[in-house]
Amino acid sequence: MSLTLDNTFTxxxxxxxxxxxxxxxxxxxxxEEIYEVFRLAKxxxxxxxxxxxxxxxxxxxxxGGGIVLDMSAMDQILEWDPASGRVRCExxxxxxxxxxxxxxxxxxxxxxxxxxxxxxxxxxxxxxxGKNNFQKGPIGEHVMEFTAMLPSGTSITCTAEKNADLFYxxxxxxxxxxxxTSITLQMxxxxxxLLSVDAWPVPNLSRHLRDLLDNAPHYDYIVxxxxxxxxxxxxxxxxxxxxxxxxxxxxxxxxxxxQLAYQHLPDRLFGVMPKSxxxxxxxxxxxxxxxxxxxxxxxxxxxxxHTFRQSHAEFxxxxxxxxxxxxxxxxxxxxxYQSFLPRETAETAWREMIELSQRRGLPSYVGVxxxxxxxxxxxxxxxxxFSLAMDxxxxxxxxxxxxxxxxxxxxxxxxxxxxxxxAKNSETSAEAARAFLGEETIxxxxxxxxxxxxxxxxxxxxxxxxxx
Amino acid sequence: MSASPKPASSSRTxxxxxxxxxxxxxxxxxxxxxxALARRLAREGYTLALLARRQELLDxxxxxxxxxxxxxxxxxxxxxxxxxxxxxxxLRRIVADLGGLDLVVFVTGINYPPGGIDKxxxxxxRRMVETNLIGAMAWLSPVAAMFQSAKSGQIxxxxxxxxxxxxxxxxxxxxxxxxxxxxxxxxxxxxxxHGVNVLTVKPGFMHTRMLQAAQGPTPFAISPxxxxxxxxxxMKKHKQVIYTASIWRWIMLAIQHTPSVIFxxxxx
Numbered sequence: 001m002s003l004t005l006d007n008t009f010t011x012x013x014x015x016x017x018x019x020x021x022x023x024x025x026x027x028x029x030x031x032e033e034i035y036e037v038f039r040l041a042k043x044x045x046x047x048x049x050x051x052x053x054x055x056x057x058x059x060x061x062x063x064g065g066g067i068v069l070d071m072s073a074m075d076q077i078l079e080w081d082p083a084s085g086r087v088r089c090e091x092x093x094x095x096x097x098x099x100x101x102x103x104x105x106x107x108x109x110x111x112x113x114x115x116x117x118x119x120x121x122x123x124x125x126x127x128x129x130g131k132n133n134f135q136k137g138p139i140g141e142h143v144m145e146f147t148a149m150l151p152s153g154t155s156i157t158c159t160a161e162k163n164a165d166l167f168y169x170x171x172x173x174x175x176x177x178x179x180x181t182s183i184t185l186q187m188x189x190x191x192x193x194l195l196s197v198d199a200w201p202v203p204n205l206s207r208h209l210r211d212l213l214d215n216a217p218h219y220d221y222i223v224x225x226x227x228x229x230x231x232x233x234x235x236x237x238x239x240x241x242x243x244x245x246x247x248x249x250x251x252x253x254x255x256x257x258x259q260l261a262y263q264h265l266p267d268r269l270f271g272v273m274p275k276s277x278x279x280x281x282x283x284x285x286x287x288x289x290x291x292x293x294x295x296x297x298x299x300x301x302x303x304x305x306h307t308f309r310q311s312h313a314e315f316x317x318x319x320x321x322x323x324x325x326x327x328x329x330x331x332x333x334x335x336x337y338q339s340f341l342p343r344e345t346a347e348t349a350w351r352e353m354i355e356l357s358q359r360r361g362l363p364s365y366v367g368v369x370x371x372x373x374x375x376x377x378x379x380x381x382x383x384x385x386f387s388l389a390m391d392x393x394x395x396x397x398x399x400x401x402x403x404x405x406x407x408x409x410x411x412x413x414x415x416x417x418x419x420x421x422x423a424k425n426s427e428t429s430a431e432a433a434r435a436f437l438g439e440e441t442i443x444x445x446x447x448x449x450x451x452x453x454x455x456x457x458x459x460x461x462x463x464x465x466x467x468x
Numbered sequence: 469m470s471a472s473p474k475p476a477s478s479s480r481t482x483x484x485x486x487x488x489x490x491x492x493x494x495x496x497x498x499x500x501x502x503x504a505l506a507r508r509l510a511r512e513g514y515t516l517a518l519l520a521r522r523q524e525l526l527d528x529x530x531x532x533x534x535x536x537x538x539x540x541x542x543x544x545x546x547x548x549x550x551x552x553x554x555x556x557x558x559l560r561r562i563v564a565d566l567g568g569l570d571l572v573v574f575v576t577g578i579n580y581p582p583g584g585i586d587k588x589x590x591x592x593x594r595r596m597v598e599t600n601l602i603g604a605m606a607w608l609s610p611v612a613a614m615f616q617s618a619k620s621g622q623i624x625x626x627x628x629x630x631x632x633x634x635x636x637x638x639x640x641x642x643x644x645x646x647x648x649x650x651x652x653x654x655x656x657x658x659x660x661x662h663g664v665n666v667l668t669v670k671p672g673f674m675h676t677r678m679l680q681a682a683q684g685p686t687p688f689a690i691s692p693x694x695x696x697x698x699x700x701x702x703m704k705k706h707k708q709v710i711y712t713a714s715i716w717r718w719i720m721l722a723i724q725h726t727p728s729v730i731f732x733x734x735x736x
Binding site for chain 2: 005006007008009010011014016018019020021022023044045046047058059064065066332333335394399400402403406426427461464465468
């Protein structure tokens, strides 16, 4: 039976619920069905975008008025070898499925995002990083092999050696060169289901960044919370969490702590209140005053260095801790602005940006810092330095001023030699992308696109925004 | 009738969270109420596909709107609503060009008064039904299917006070508009449960080309701009049926309740 567009029109959103677009949506279960959709797209003159879990903060998996390939039904873990730690998956497998499969055998995904709902296909397309980026690089560095289908219907297998050009371009390539159909990843050995976490306060931006830099080598993971509502001499204050994997023998109950029951994120607060309701109680605080009122008492008790043990799931998947937290940002949703800056320029640039946001009455409600190192992928977003991710609430009133401010941010970041991340920023213009990627990279990417997808069948709203 | 050349999809206006876009189609946008609505909705930030038969008028309107908003907010597609079989493909292309679809407004309407209460003209009656009613169904039926599956969207249909009662003056026009109003009501009953709003607009007299065809006095005539303003307000409130000017609600209430024994003896 041939496919038709009937009854497929679906309204899709981004992660922050700040952008909506309707598309003809298909949910293939087998590789051949992807080809059927490509054929339908050619017949109808429409473009196609693959979508995983839709956890990008921008338009990466939206294709308004075109076709969206919802890959979430291709979610089989095809092979898992607990001896070598290699796993072969379909692209719709989520990080949640993956860690739950490998952890009881003493492995953990080498790189994970802040939510476990993301799919591997999406993770590769954005080339995600985790809190261990400074050490382990992005997820692409742990891909042993992948197979992708090109719009012509040809399947292509790539490794870092075979079809290396495509390997380094399709990972980070935003799904614009082909659609992943199978992904082989190398997992990382763990000896406990727990991490040893050190938490300590940092009183200002300069200390914040210095502590990230100096302490990173001593930890497997490092991440900072930055209170972006405070200015003056406390600007950039926050708390740093450094975590390391426990060594063999450090956890006497390792076999137990690696079981899924131990990693379970509680779904109730204090054992009574369902966490699914929590976002309703958070929303009254998500305004300038409320966030200041939360950040200040959050900072004060953190002002004591302490060490504790935490399960992997709890440490990594903070975004899943409160289900639907993103709903608490209200009807306009939220956007995230993440900038990656070299270590030399980060402090000055971020000081300027944070001051600007406070002056304009648009402080970020959540600030998160990480330590990074560069990688070899074509559309890479990392640098030898740091990243700062800032969440902003979008309202009908602040759209224009927020937009103006983010344009100013873009100028500051580009001037400081920084980069942007296509899974996060929603307002990066084609000019800003060209400025940080460089003309040469864009030409190379477009040349590869011309080879893989000569009819421009693969297009997302993000692609049109940044490369259109 | 051919549509204007396809704009490259990459040239389309990009939506972002800080520049969200509502996308609408106005069928019958070349002048009168359609053009007034196009200007009004463009000012509200809608990205619009404007359809009508007369390409030059559409092009001029698009230029005006795009010039005023300083970006491409309107695109022209020349189209004759009685070419029913061209609708599905044109609709698909427009949705791709706009980058989605949130609103469809059907304004197209023709009025050929028979010219006396003893005159009959089947050809004209057929043309009115084919344009005003079947033309609307050709568009709104696939649109309703899309909105129903997307569980989102808004449909605005311009019927008329003339559809509220069959009168001696213009049976064909009355029928086409009554049919349209009933069709819109049925769509509303189907789609409300799927989160889709269907608004029926019943204008009285309006200062447009159609008014020139009116026989006799034209009380409470309003400008198309005033009607467009009323429609926009009703759209925002997700209303179901509005009269414009609003006084027609009361006039038509009286007319609808006039007993037939009296009504059939009147010559209006």
